[in-house]
Amino acid sequence: MLTISRLFIYPVKSLGGIPVDQLPITDRGARYDRRWMITDPAGRFLTLREHPEMTRLHTTIEGDALIIYDANDPADRISTPLHPAPAATMSVQVWEDTVTAWICQRNTSDWLSEKLGQPVVLVYMPDESRRPVDPAYAPPGSITAFTDGYPLLIIGQSSLDDLNSRLDRPVDMLRFRPNIVFTGGTPFAEDHFARITIADISMLGVKRCARCVVTTIDPTTGIAGPEPLRTLSTYRRQGKKVDFGMNLVATGMGEIRIGDEIRLPVTVSSSD
Secondary structure (H helix, E strand, C coil): CEEEEEEEECCECCCCCEEECEEEEECCEECCCCCEEEECCCCEECCCCCCHHHHHEEEEEECCEEEEEECCEEEEEEEEECCCCCCCEEEEEECCEEEEEEECCHHHHHHHHHHHCCCCEEEECCCCCCEECCCCCCCCCCEECCCCCCCEEEEEHHHHHHHHCCCCCCCCHHHHCCCEEEECCCCCHHHHCCEEEECCEEEEEEEEEECCHHHHECCCCCCECCCCHHHHHHHCEECCEEEEEEEEEECCCEEEECCCEEECCCCCCCCC
16 A cells, blocks of 8 residues: 655745645645745746755744744744735746746845845745646646646655665655655656545646756755765666656645555456
8 A cells, every 4th residue: 555654845945845744735736835936136046956055944834924944043034924915026937937926025035135145035926827837748727836847746765765775875855855755665656656546636647757966965964965866877867867756746636644545546457
């Protein structure tokens, strides 16, 4: 049996995530997941790939506020409304996409600018902004927030265990920033998730997740090294990409929880 063991959201793109016990699924992925993003004054997004110092900024939710804090000094924090009111807008760029975002409170951007050592702006994706998922992989009309491209990411614990068995120093699942982690099954069972059902929500496995240098950045120290990408490339390479995890698109809405079973389509065999 395949069972959900861990759930995560990452409210601000590239900042630390939040473990949760239940995960409401919306039309663009997990609720609150990557609805906020840090950009430069021109609207271009900042990413861990270029700014590993972002690893020390973590997030949590307290009541109706999203809290961003310095992991080295948790008392050093700033809050922004979890449900922002309409605000001034700006066009922002995330990879090849340009979308309209609301500009968050000035004091939040000022705090982030001081932490990151450069002028930045915190923005929020309102419901009115609809960023399409690549139609070459996802059903027409699929949307996402400020993710790298797909609404949800699932990884099996067996896959991480297999990787760690090949490493001198094991790495934590947080290196890979999944939304859903499950136990059971063989390593890389998720490679074959064309369609799964969790709590009566149907999800499509639309594309294996190609990994980048973000996985080589220790999420607790911000220090980069060759692993685990170097080892993954020895046995998980597909063409020019190194795969780890499966991108999902949900075709319905609802809530999933730790302990929920992941159901696969029943295969009916036939004989002459």
